[in-house]
Amino acid sequence: MSIAVVGSGIAGLTAALHAHETGHAVTVFTKGALGDGCTPHAQGGVAGVYGAGDSPAAHAEDTASAGAGLSDPDAVDVLVSEGAARITELIARGVAFDRAGDGTLLLGREAAHSAARIVHAGGDATGAEIARALTAAARAADIEIVEGAFLVDLLLAERAVRGVRILLDGVVVDRPADAVILATGGAGQLFAHTTNPVGATGDGIAAAMRAGAAVADLEFVQFHPTILAGGAPFLISEAVRGEGATLVDEDGHRFCFDEHPDGELAPRDVVARAIARRSARQGSPVRLDASALGAGRLAERFPTIDRVTGQRGFDWSRETIPVTPAAHYLMGGVVTDLDGRTTLDGLFAAGEAARTGVHGANRLASNSLLEGAVFGARAAAAAARASAAITSSAMDLRVGAGSDREHPQDAGHAAAAFARETLQQLMWENVGLLRTDEGLAEALTTTRAWQAQAPAPASIAEHEDANLLLLAAATASAALARTESVGAHFRERSLIGAR
Structure with missing residues (x-):
């Protein structure tokens, strides 16, 4: 059966390799070149190697503490119990982690970790080394790779996802598949200041929202200090x-x-x-x-x-x-279970695009690469099982019906002319590190007004803008709804209440 993987970071390539190794036909669609995205930029390492006096239980406790009590304990248990196997797998795929003179892995410690349990490669080039090794493994395998493929939308049959609509060389192409795994990363380009590359525009999360998949915790945006x-x-x-x-x-x-x-x-x-x-x-x-x-x-x-x-x-x-x-990392995203299943049949998610529940309100350092490897593998296994149960038949495919531009109740708002830079500054000032009722309300009203006025997107840049607007409004709305301060979501006292 066929499995489409969208994204080629650690989560996407881990998923693609696992699905391929279970005998399924796998196609990787990637927005840029294979191995692009946030993974090669990751300087930090991969948590999950436990020395004397350390344990998975201690790692789980640190993860839950950083998550401000909102981490899903079952998801955290999966992360720490399967992490060592995924790190061993990365080594087997050719990742050269740093070692001491005696050949043992060098372990580092980062903020909020109670012990040194983090492996690195090239000192501060861990992500680049992982991307190199996984890209080489994917190219060596019998995996179809489609570079320069922009995800426009998901293809639906009833409420099941059965493929992707992509924009490739200026042409819209529908590619049916028995299952789709989203590993498209986060949406750091929502903000004027971000560590994320320019392609981090939330395309997978937005496509999932339009298809009707549940999302959660979009208000939890981590800002690297x-x-x-x-x-x-x-x-x-x-x-x-x-x-x-x-x-x-x-x-x-x-x-x-x-x-x-x-x-x-x-x-x-x-x-x-x-x-x-x-x-x-x-x-x-x-x-x-x-x-x-x-x-x-x-x-x-x-x-x-x-x-x-x-x-x-x-x-x-x-x-x-x-x-x-x-802005550095999005803890929220497309809601998944412990096997990467979303609320839509045939749709799976892993990595930063997914809301697994591991991070809660704040991500512990060096858990992101680990999460991508652990849940990328689990999503592949679940997608393979799901696609194997599908019997081939003619399907009436359509794209997600949800609109990201129809907000007539806000159409009369006198917003400044839209530009991506204006949106990014609006989000930085009002939905950034320090948030108020007034700032969040202004961000929500303005982004919805821009959505109502936006023409139907045609170019990649216009599709990215539409995705950013959809996620900006959803993020501001989620932040307004969570009135207490917790983790990365910090509400300052209302300006009105302070008078």
Whole structure:
């Protein structure tokens, strides 16, 4: 039977390889080139290797704690119990994780982890190494790969997903399949400042919404605390703080301890908000001080960061560097069960596009690559079982009927002219790190007005804009509905109530 995988990061390629190895015909549709997306940009590692005094139970406890009590305990148990097998599998597929002189895996520690349990590759190039190995494995297998394929919509027969509609070389093409696995990543391009590549426009989540699939937790957007301020966004891995780097204000004060007893190693949402508040107070970026690690250690452990900071004019072995938060990871997405099944028959999801329940309100560092590998494999197994049960017959295929542009109740709102940059700034200011009732309401009203005025999309850029608008409105709506502050979702006191 045929399985379509949309996306070619760690979740998509893991799913494709597993489905292929169970004897199914697999086609990978990827928006750019094979292996593009967020995975090759991941500097952090893969959590899940347990040394002396550590255990899956401790990893689960750290994951639940970072998730602010909203993680699904069953999903977390799957993650930590199957993580070691998936890491072993990555090694077998050719991923060269960093090792000590005696050949054992080097284990690192990052914020909110109680032990060193994270494997890396190339120091700070883990994602690039994983993408390299999985891309090579996919090309070596008998897997059809369609590059430059933009997902327009899902094909439906009744309420079952039976293929994809793609835009390829300017032509719309329908590709039927017995099952579809979405692994299209998140929607970091909703925000003016993001670590995500330009293609992270939420295409899979939006297509699933139009088809009628349930989504959840879109309000939980993780903002990475430390992006090099100035110039193109460049992430300074959390592992740098795990190795002992500190965050200081203009007076040299380690202000993170004012917010949390773990200081720089507090959960990401806490550190990101602390940075945002202190930067606003002093009117300039805070600084990351890694000088105590020394030039040799920084170059060895973080070669990519060492190279880029040098190119930007900094010697971070001798001086502090300016950092600022940026949108990084979406904890919500298409609702799935423990096997990647969505609320639509024939549709599965894995990776950042999925809401597995693992992350709750905030993702623990280095759990994202692990989640992609673990649940990508599980989604492939479930999709293979589901597609094998389908008997071939003529099907009346159609695309999702849900509209992302029909909001007549908001059509009269006097919104500024739409541009993607305007949307991104609106979301950054009103649905970013610090949220208010008024800001969220303004974002929702404005995005719905833009949806009502938008023409039917034709080009890839227009389809991306439509997807971003759909997700922007859904994110603002979800954030308005969750009135309490929890994890990455932080509600400041209403301006009206403060008067």
